[in-house]
Amino acid sequence: MKFVIAPDSFKGSLTAKQVAEAMKKGLTRIFPDADYSMVPMADGGEGTVQLLVDATHGHLITKTVHNPLDQLSEAYYGILGDGQTAVIEMAQASGIQYVNDETHNPMITTTYGTGELMLDAMDHGVKKIILGIGGSATNDGGAGMAQALGAKLLDSDDHELAYGGGALGQLDHIDISDIDPRIKATKVLIASDVTNPLTGKDGASAVFGPQKGATPEMVKKLDSNLHHYAEIIKRDLNKDLEEKPGAGAAGGLGTGLMAFTNSTMAKGIDLVVEFTHLKEQAQGADFVFTGEGGIDFQTKFGKTPYGVALATKEVAPNAPVIVLAGNVGKDIESLYAADAMDAIFATPEGAKPLAQAIKDGPHDIAETAENVGRLIRDLEK
Structure with missing residues (x-):
């Protein structure tokens, strides 16, 4: 099984590379022998x-x-x-x-x-x-x-x-x-x-x-x-x-x-997709994981998760795109309506102050990725 992990940073908290590593950590608890393509991303802004x-x-x-x-x-x-x-x-x-x-x-x-x-x-x-x-x-x-x-x-x-x-x-x-x-x-x-x-x-x-x-x-x-x-x-x-x-x-x-x-x-995300060779790395993918610190209806206007979804769907149209975000905002239904993203999950475990949420970020991302992995494993049986 092949996973492509291509998140943006959780701004003010974790770099894109750190987010990707946390996602992989959670998934490897369920799929230790899977093939992982790590492609940290950005949209032209910070990082x-x-x-x-x-x-x-x-x-x-x-x-x-x-x-x-x-x-x-x-x-x-x-x-x-x-x-x-x-x-x-x-x-x-x-x-x-x-x-x-x-x-x-x-x-x-x-x-x-x-x-x-x-x-x-x-x-x-x-x-x-x-x-x-x-x-x-x-x-x-x-x-x-x-x-x-x-x-x-x-x-x-x-x-x-x-x-x-x-x-x-x-x-x-x-x-x-x-x-x-x-x-x-x-x-x-x-x-x-x-x-x-x-x-x-x-x-x-x-x-x-x-x-x-x-x-x-x-x-x-x-x-x-x-x-x-x-x-x-x-x-x-x-x-x-x-x-x-x-x-x-x-x-x-x-x-x-x-x-x-x-x-x-x-668009910044299009340039990053090109220079990181995301499409090449996504060929043959079974699942794509992406994410950013906050996601809402504006994500489809050039933000990383949407750009990753569009790019990977071109080369792996049957690979579900799963988004993990520190905060899930308004009107995400529009993201589903575009047939690019398949599932969106908030990563924080319970309500907590922002400072604590930032501190717990790696743990919460890994836990969420693990839980999604469990669902994938059960559906694959």
Whole structure:
């Protein structure tokens, strides 16, 4: 019997690898001689760099960059085993973890450090960059990233704009004559499941700005500035991006990447499926186990368990997909209706405080996997 074990991390608790090991521990109590294919997963967010580095036998690189507050900080990214592909989480350089209730201010926070990581990756000879763009502290439309790459964002006096979304209203023209020429030859795969446009009620400022400290007045100003930014990009770079799906991801970094780099939007989970060779490893599977810390109706919009289910059903259509989750939320019936997932189980044993649930995570996951294994064994008799 062959089991494929392909979970995401239980964020704030266990890495994807630790979750996979706990699932296997429980299943081996019932099926000690089964074949286990372990494929820890991610969806382009936290943990993607380490996971893909491990999966491809690559290595990590640490770089000093400018964080969202324009202060020097250490960030890392990965070079995959092919030596030609870098994987970067923009949050490493420009993430929300760098600010707090006193310092968060999307009028001034910048994606400059993300551009610095991209430059360093090109210095190491990569030809492709996988860029996960979740967890940002920024609302600058990727302007800082573009400035780090050598683009000049200039006001009417030919002065370089200050960092942050608050300055974009002063943008008069864009000069890309000094942008690093390597960026045109470098394929950038934008790993994101966000489809928001750049501006408007569903745009970067209105939807995500308040999470980053924007007041209602700031949201209005930032949205206006991003609209102006998009108009200048359309005029000077001949790219109409304002309403493009994903343009609003990571405070508009999606727009900046599409404007200034050779980029393509892709679901993070699809990229991870490709680089971990999940489909190849799932061939001949009898059962697939996946999971994440919390699951609800939103899981079908690019989250790991749904992506794993779709991918493995392609090559092992008769293998049930079983999901273990730390918390099972609303409207999971929609996940069953899609004919991808076959069973969903909550792992915590009884009601308990969050801190205790996190502590008990490995035990509870193993116990749940064992109980599911018992059911499988009895049904197989």
